[in-house]
């Protein structure tokens with residue numbers, strides 16, 4: 001009973017910042033979500049995090065009690081398949097709890113036909129069943145598209161807001177970028193990288209929590225690591241680690257996003273006249289609608305940006321030209 005209550009209490013305490021976020025986004029017209037719908041989303045999110053969080057915590061303490069010295073390794077061993085299952089089921093179970101997904105071919109057959117042309121040109125085999133339309137417009141005005149899942153749940157998702165605000169060549173470029181993630185196997189690579197990061201994280205957690213408890217455990221009334229009372233200290237460590245490791249994750253993400261931009265430019269080069277211009281327009285629209293900072297400073301990018309800054313993406317789109325001297329692209333020949 002302890003862990004569900006702790007998770008719930010933490011999330012209720014952070015409720016004001018969540019409300020403030022939606023309030024700001026509504027004020028600037030990025031969110032169009034009413035408070036009833038917002039509260040319902042919050043409740044669903046809570047349910048998911050309480051269920052999954054409690055299971056993980058129960059598992060963690062069972063492992064800690066079984067093996068006080070090697071728990072970090074055994075917990076890592078179970079966490080990897082759980083991560084893989086999580087990434088597999090997210091598009092199938094979690095995402096549909098918050099948005100509507102429809103096969104793109106049903107919503108927009110003409111766009112699907114253009115995208116099929118793109119896929120064929122790339123020499124890829126991405127069937128239309130792997131392309132989904134997502135209903136974002138009832139909650140948001142922001143534009144997005146993404147690749148998610150793997151194996152049987154792998155898919156390219158395009159938000160309806162993107163389809164509404166971009167023309168076909170621009171959407172083809174955006175999808176080309178998403179295809180890049182798919183073709184360059186970014187999701188399996190991220191699974192491997194995350195697993196390695198978990199191993200380091202758990203080992204550091206094991207080393208640090210011993211030190212923290214030796215130093216403050218008595219004062220905080222924690223009998224030992226196997227005592228449930230150590231959970232808040234563990235969570236505190238976790239949030240410190242994730243704050244420190246976020247910039248590293250963002251750096252890797254920006255690298256993959258840049259690769260996907262390059263792939264998108266290469267794959268649309270022979271299909272779309274002035275493909276670099278079209279890509280730059282797409283980035284411009286994306287930046288305007290999402291109210292991106294047109295001149296972000298380096299520190300902001302380093303700390304928070306999972307994608308390269310829009311001005312950098314535009315500059316790259318307008319200058320990338322491996323074809324000028326009879327050359328060819330790196331990913332698409």
Ligand SMILES: [Zn+2]
Nearest residue numbers: 177181257260
């Ligand atoms: Zn991307």
